[in-house]
Amino acid sequence: MMTKALIEHIEGEASLYFDTRGDKVTWAEIAFPHFRGMERMLEGRKATDALVLTPRVCGICGHAHLMATVRAIEAAYAEAGHPVELTRKAQSLRELTLVLEMIQNHFKWLYLVILPELEKLGVEGLAPAPLKGAFAAAQATKILALFAGQWPHSSYMIPGGVTCDPTHLERIQAAGLLDELIAFFEKETAGIDLDTLLTFASCREFNPLQSDLGRLEKGLIAAGMHKKGMAYDRFVVLGEHGFTVRARLKHTRPMKADASQVATEAAVCRDETSYARNVRYGKHFYEVGPLARAISADNALIKNMHRRYKDSVYTRVMARVYETALLLQRARKLLEHLELSEPSYIPPVPLERITAAGEGIVEAPRGPLIHRMRLERGIVADYSIITPTQWNLGSSVMSDPAPAQKAMVGAADIAEATFIFRSFDVCSVCTTH
Amino acid sequence: MPSRLYKPTLIWLQGVTCNGNTHSFLNLPYLPQLLERFEVLYHPLLPCTQSLAETAHCKRGCDVLVFEGAFDPEMERAGTTLKQLVGHYAGEAGHVIAAGSCASFGGIFKASAPNRNSGLAFAGEQPDGPLRGRVGKVINLSGCPVHPEWLGYALMSIADGRPVAVDQLGRPTALYRHMAHDGCLRNEYFEWKVDVEQFGRKEGCLFYEHGCRGPLTHASCNRTLWNGVSSKMRVGTPCFGCTEPDFPRRNLFETKTNMSIPEEVPVGVSKRAYLTMTGIAKSFKIKRLEERLIDDD
Ligand code: SF4
Numbered sequence: 024m025m026t027k028a029l030i031e032h033i034e035g036e037a038s039l040y041f042d043t044r045g046d047k048v049t050w051a052e053i054a055f056p057h058f059r060g061m062e063r064m065l066e067g068r069k070a071t072d073a074l075v076l077t078p079r080v081c082g083i084c085g086h087a088h089l090m091a092t093v094r095a096i097e098a099a100y101a102e103a104g105h106p107v108e109l110t111r112k113a114q115s116l117r118e119l120t121l122v123l124e125m126i127q128n129h130f131k132w133l134y135l136v137i138l139p140e141l142e143k144l145g146v147e148g149l150a151p152a153p154l155k156g157a158f159a160a161a162q163a164t165k166i167l168a169l170f171a172g173q174w175p176h177s178s179y180m181i182p183g184g185v186t187c188d189p190t191h192l193e194r195i196q197a198a199g200l201l202d203e204l205i206a207f208f209e210k211e212t213a214g215i216d217l218d219t220l221l222t223f224a225s226c227r228e229f230n231p232l233q234s235d236l237g238r239l240e241k242g243l244i245a246a247g248m249h250k251k252g253m254a255y256d257r258f259v260v261l262g263e264h265g266f267t268v269r270a271r272l273k274h275t276r277p278m279k280a281d282a283s284q285v286a287t288e289a290a291v292c293r294d295e296t297s298y299a300r301n302v303r304y305g306k307h308f309y310e311v312g313p314l315a316r317a318i319s320a321d322n323a324l325i326k327n328m329h330r331r332y333k334d335s336v337y338t339r340v341m342a343r344v345y346e347t348a349l350l351l352q353r354a355r356k357l358l359e360h361l362e363l364s365e366p367s368y369i370p371p372v373p374l375e376r377i378t379a380a381g382e383g384i385v386e387a388p389r390g391p392l393i394h395r396m397r398l399e400r401g402i403v404a405d406y407s408i409i410t411p412t413q414w415n416l417g418s419s420v421m422s423d424p425a426p427a428q429k430a431m432v433g434a435a436d437i438a439e440a441t442f443i444f445r446s447f448d449v450c451s452v453c454t455t456h
Numbered sequence: 457m458p459s460r461l462y463k464p465t466l467i468w469l470q471g472v473t474c475n476g477n478t479h480s481f482l483n484l485p486y487l488p489q490l491l492e493r494f495e496v497l498y499h500p501l502l503p504c505t506q507s508l509a510e511t512a513h514c515k516r517g518c519d520v521l522v523f524e525g526a527f528d529p530e531m532e533r534a535g536t537t538l539k540q541l542v543g544h545y546a547g548e549a550g551h552v553i554a555a556g557s558c559a560s561f562g563g564i565f566k567a568s569a570p571n572r573n574s575g576l577a578f579a580g581e582q583p584d585g586p587l588r589g590r591v592g593k594v595i596n597l598s599g600c601p602v603h604p605e606w607l608g609y610a611l612m613s614i615a616d617g618r619p620v621a622v623d624q625l626g627r628p629t630a631l632y633r634h635m636a637h638d639g640c641l642r643n644e645y646f647e648w649k650v651d652v653e654q655f656g657r658k659e660g661c662l663f664y665e666h667g668c669r670g671p672l673t674h675a676s677c678n679r680t681l682w683n684g685v686s687s688k689m690r691v692g693t694p695c696f697g698c699t700e701p702d703f704p705r706r707n708l709f710e711t712k713t714n715m716s717i718p719e720e721v722p723v724g725v726s727k728r729a730y731l732t733m734t735g736i737a738k739s740f741k742i743k744r745l746e747e748r749l750i751d752d753d
């Protein structure tokens with residue numbers, strides 16, 4: 024029997040259609056019903072206008088879109104024989120603000136989505152406090168705004184660098200705010216100081232923690248989530264940053280990854296029109312996101328979890344929350360080493376001289392985000408966007424399910440299956456755009 | 457003032473949107489206090505008492521409807537069209553807030569489907585959309601996204617029972633009588649017609665060559681800073697005029713000029729007088745404005 028469940032408290036809306044035997048889920052299809060036409064909107068516009076429009080693909084990861092756009096334009100410059108020069112300062116500012124956007128995403132997901140939803144599965148003692156997520160996220164975006172002007176929807180990255188010109192005043196302000204955010208994380212989320220948490224090498228070390236993270240860890244085990252929601256145990260990381268490594272992984276075995284192998288096709292849902300697309304590497308589905316990033320970066324703790332509990336919901340959720348800690352540390356390093364004496368921006372040749380194609384890849388909060396564009400004399404002739412959620416949340420046929428579909432099959436009931444679905448950090452606006 | 461014990465009910469619905477207004481709202485410093493003043497029946501992310509499916513049944517009404525995103529009459533939420541949802545809840549509500557430029561004027565999603573999508577009461581500058589002619593009831597909080605403090609102001613005024621005066625486009629005058637230019641740290645350069653030499657500099661104004669719409673845009677971004685700390689122009693990005701009905705314009709990082717004079721002059725200024733003034737201001741050579749402000753490297 025097909026049962027429909029509406030998924031909300033995500034970014035936007037999704038429908039899940041389940042086949043069940045008894046209560047057990049035997050098959051699931053996913054539909055994302057809303058389409059907005061972002062790619063077509065860009066055609067015929069000057070490429071720099073895309074820096075303003077693409078952040079509006081998504082209200083929670085607009086900065087990742089901004090960076091993908093700027094990287095795509097810069098790639099087109101290089102392709103046209105006019106490579107763009109970036110100072111270390113511009114590079115680290117871009118990475119710092121991207122990292123801060125990821126941090127706000129992970130806080131919101133933990134507090135506004137995961138803890139309340141886990142409680143709905145009957146797990147006790149979680150003490151969810153959604154507004155903690157909003158508070159911590161606002162602190163992260165405040166630091167971001169010191170350099171990028173505002174969040175959401177800033178457009179401070181431009182081909183050749185960044186528009187801002189921060190001084191030590193902003194750096195010191197930012198460092199103060201970041202220390203406060205780290206103190207919040209240590210007190211409320213982790214229940215232990217950041218540096219100690221980052222030395223953890225085994226999941227056993229979570230046992231004594233009296234904190235939101237400790238309660239989450241116990242709650243996931245109590246709900247049996249260490250034995251549920253496995254997908255393919257294949258991962259891919261494509262964006263290049265200081266906090267992860269580009270790779271394709273089978274279990275934990277890394278291989279080279281090459282974005283030209285990435286292709287999309289229409290998603291399949293028999294019961295509703297879905298505007299989602301499936302993304303594959305070569306012929307296969309891969310899982311993307313913080314779990315993929317942690318494994319490719321050879322993170323000891325997450326690899327220990329993976330050894331014990333495979334690519335279960337437990338590992339996937341813990342990897343995302345743990346990434347918050349890794350990113351907080353990364354943000355601190357970036358701020359400490361910010362080289363303010365360099366220029367922010369080195370003007371490239373006029374955009375009108377560029378007729379070429381470019382690709383920009385970024386690790387967004389949910390995984391690799393790819394922007395591809397073709398420019399004719401600086402005007403967008405063609406634009407296409409492949410988002411992280413399309414990798415994880417595709418919908419395909421029974422003989423060849425997408426990662427989230429595969430993860431949901433076998434769930435004890437629909438409630439459990441929808442929690443498994445949420446373990447991927449669902450975003451419908453990104454899935455469709 | 458109505459009793460503090462009475463909590464107006466609030467429903468937050470989404471049309472064609474990126475969810476940016478929802479996320480902007482989460483940055484409001486006094487969010488917990490504000491939420492205390494309302495009974496939130498439905499919100500897409502925050503804790504609320506109803507599900508979307510229950511909300512889509514349109515059984516009861518609410519006191520305040522907040523709508524985010526462009527209005528597409530055919531679009532469905534939990535199986536109910538926006539036409540039905542907005543018809544029902546806006547009819548019942550005492551106040552309707554259009555959060556963001558899409559809900560106010562259609563914004564970028566009007567640009568993507570001009571014949572179908574609109575704001576609640578306007579399509580661009582034209583009074584169009586399902587709630588046209590209801591200026592006063594519909595409060596337009598344009599901005600892409602809405603500034604959290606602007607939404608905080610409107611909701612707190614409603615909770616306190618204070619009327620919100622609006623301009624011809626339905627925007628609260630307390631927030632939109634200012635220009636985005638007002639409070640910009642680059643104003644001295646604006647006065648003496650010194651443009652920023654290139655992006656990535658804190659010295660110079662962005663109006664003359666770099667596309668800044670600050671003097672043409674009704675918004676208080678530089679008075680009430682974004683995220684409490686900054687604004688686009690503070691970090692050297694031009695204002696894109698995101699609160700105006702014609703957002704998004706084209707060639708956003710450039711100023712259209714005529715013989716190196718900006719084609720459009722600040723709101724309320726005569727072009728001729730402006731040109732004369734520019735000539736005079738430019739003839740001053742102010743050394744202080746040609747030097748770097750801070751050299752602490
Ligand atoms: S940068 Fe824009 S807002 Fe600032 S002074 Fe110049 S014109 Fe005004």
Ligand code: SF4
Nearest residue numbers: 675677695696697698
């Ligand atoms: S400065 Fe201009 S573009 Fe930026 S948020 Fe304000 S009105 Fe919008």
